[in-house]
Amino acid sequence: MKKEFSSLLLAFVLMLGFTPVFAAGNTQTVKDLQDAFTGESTAHAKYAAFAKKAKEEGYAKIALLFEAASRAEKIHAGNHQAALKQLGADVPVVNPEFDVKGTRDNLKDAIAGESYEVATMYPNFLKDASKEKVNIAMMSFNYAFQTEKKHKELYENALNSLDNNQVNSMPSLYQVCLVCGNTYAGQGPARCGICMTPNEKFVTLKL
Structure with missing residues (x-):
């Protein structure tokens, strides 16, 4: 319903002869969203591949962490995609490229990626978004x-454990908020600490 309303509103604005500020997709915030969508889509695929490798090497609990993070990155990509669509901008076509090595090196790769993002x-x-006042x-x-920030710490702890x-001794259960991707090692609280989504709307991954 919301999607239909947004489409109708955009059509009405265009009919009146007004062009939405971000429709051209040429602002810095739109470029940032496109880059973030590409990055998160790649991370989603990469961490899924890292999880598979960890399983092959017998590290089921590290694989579970990668699976939880992969799910979170997919949520982030979906949020960035929704923002781009609402702003009338193009969503990039992503063909993820990455290398899969041993689990120790994969954890180091994940830590480096999360460190850069944080x-x-x-x-x-x-x-950029604050300067251009793009709330979404x-x-x-x-x-x-x-x-x-949480993923970085979880990966660092995993590498230390390895x-x-x-x-x-690593967690055998993770919960991921389906709204913001917030990731909990173990049972999460009654509401997400980032977006206040109720726990019943979290996805649970466990061994």
Whole structure:
């Protein structure tokens, strides 16, 4: 219903001869959303592949972490896609490219990716969206930014567990908020700590 309403509203605005500010898709925020969509779509596919590799190497609990993060990245990509569509901008066609190595190297790769998103990418994207006053982009970027900080820590803990032969002590259950992608190691709270979505709307992944 909301999608239909947005389409009708856009058609009405165009009929009156007005062009939405972001329809041309040439603002920095739109470019940021397109880059973020590409990045999150790639991360979704990459972490799924890393999960498969971890299973092959006998690291079921590390595989579970990669699966939970992959699910979260898919949610982020979906949010960025929805924002682009609402702004009347093009959604990129993504053909993910990445290398799959051993689980230890895959964890290092994941940590590097999350570190870049937390330290550089999303802070800059949030500044651009704030400057251009694009609230829907700010919301989508913030959901991903807050979640990636947690992913970075989860991957760092996993690598530490692997290096110290303590993988069996890792969580065997994760919950992912279907609205913002917030990822909990173990049972999450009654409501998401990022977007306040009720726990019953979380997806649970477990061994």
